[in-house]
Amino acid sequence: MSNEDPVFGVDSVPFMANSYDAAWKLYQASKPVLEEKLSEQGLQLLYTVPWPPQGIYAKKDINTIDDLKGLKFRAYNASTERMAQLAGAVPTQVEVPDLPTAFSTGRVEAMITSPSTGANSKAWDFLSHYYDTQAWLPKNMVIVNKRAFDGLSDAEKAAVLEAAAAAETRGWEASKAETADKTKILEDNGIKVSAPSDALQSSLQDIGATMVGEWKDSAGDDGAVIVEAFSK
Template structure:
């Protein structure tokens, strides 16, 4: 009897030890909430889903990321500050949304400064050190960026010259698009992506400059008729992390995030190129007139671009000179 009691005690101790180990293991697991601005079918969000999957696999599930897409956790304008304050440890935003706080964040949205994927990559490499520095000063760390397809002009009517844009309510989503509208004598109007169909249908906005991706995802053919492939610029989204949250991870988890981020950046840039071709075709297949801008319109837009490049350099001061100089050497 005594012997059997000893065995039972040993078994109970072993079971308790296993239970404690399980609790310790559970407490060691980290789950991060990640707000993103766009829906699940958007190629940026799909790339982030792969990024999250890679991290979970690389860490054996010790770090998982729960994606809250389409602004469901925080709206786009709130995401950066939410991550900065630690309300969410990781997030995604359009970089140029932050240009009002520092011109460096707007460099990839200066019209015609970089109007191809190769040029956009070179501009990114030239501006990346400053971008990282600006984020670090706010307790944030850049993980990776992915560009949107080149920007084109959508309208509800034919546009042959810059005068045809005069007076139109032009959708603005950052300082650069607002300035572009002003220089074209259009009326800048702030509208978020989810509100585009209603805004166009009600006449609150009549034209916009954005990517084939946004146009196709928002079913622009329901409320627009023309798309002009101006290839004005390739704005980037960035995924970034709260530095304190990142530093609090185990070394293996940090390494897993950085590896997954590098892979996501490469995959995302290639996905963007594919997206450009596929979504431009979707626009055409659904009745949007996909057109090259007239020589007169293109020349006028380039003139606006030259003005904006000069303005950006002046506003960015020494930072702007450093980026332009580094970009010219790429």
């Protein structure tokens, strides 16, 4: 959706919001702008649910940003490609079904994705380390036709919005449970799961600051409004 408007990519800016609490705060800061953009397209936002946060997978220890330099790093969109470039890695496009072969043959040596993708692709068969960087928490949105929604009675609208709010709360909690469950599966199957070192985290935050600035420039006034609201 960010191809239509950079605002829609706000939840995929690396290291802008790297926890569930920060992701919720960013959602609240960006929600009015998102609702306005969707309304212009005849759409009504009902609720969102985040994917589990993105972490770094590798075949070796990644203690500092220098350990990523020169590594063939799986990139699956413009944001991950830019992040790899800033880290000094070599962006390499690989689709999820091809991950086992790509890692086994050396076509890719590191990647960033969720613990769910790691567990579902049995990452322990082809790599050894997972760093819980919580780089970003991309969201799914549930939307409806605005004209149809506006045609409902006040009581019907209230009922839909009440159900949406309940689904949103349930969905965010389910995402947290999914993250914990899939991270444990990674660990149980022999992957070394750890938090990034202070040195690595600091360098990643620097990359994040650069990418936040680039996103803010691309999103114009709307980006500035969101960043200001998120910073409060």
